[in-house]
Amino acid sequence: MKVAVTVMLKDGVLDPQGRAIGQALTTLGFGGIGEVRAGKLIELELAETDPERARARATEMARRLLANPVIESFSVHIPTEA
């Protein structure tokens, strides 16, 4: 089944990519833009068929490889359309 892992920089960690996106949008004429934060979305197709076990495995993968726990936080969810 499909599992999605979202990895974002923690609040308080400077996000230069997000800031660059915000400035580019302002330059393009978009107004009223506050904070912009850029993160990663990783979709994994797992052989696991039980949602709880798939979620647990994806959490373990995020801890060990996908996220850097020093500066990033992550969340795991099962896409509803899958």
Added chain:
Amino acid sequence: MKVAVTVMLKDGVLDPQGRAIGQALTTLGFGGIGEVRAGKLIELELAETDPERARARATEMARRLLANPVIESFSVHIPTEA
């Protein structure tokens, strides 16, 4: 209000980053991993307070800057926790 834009490579477009993540997970001992796809998640804080207008603006931003329509598809959603 906060709006999230998800940008993924279209189906059929080779995703080397996703493939590298899949191989790294397998090397770490995780089994049963099928396709892995890596995308971007961009969270924007907009001055707009109407959800429909915020969504429309974020869609316009995605079309003009955040996604490359040749190889990427995007979706816009309003995070429920915001």
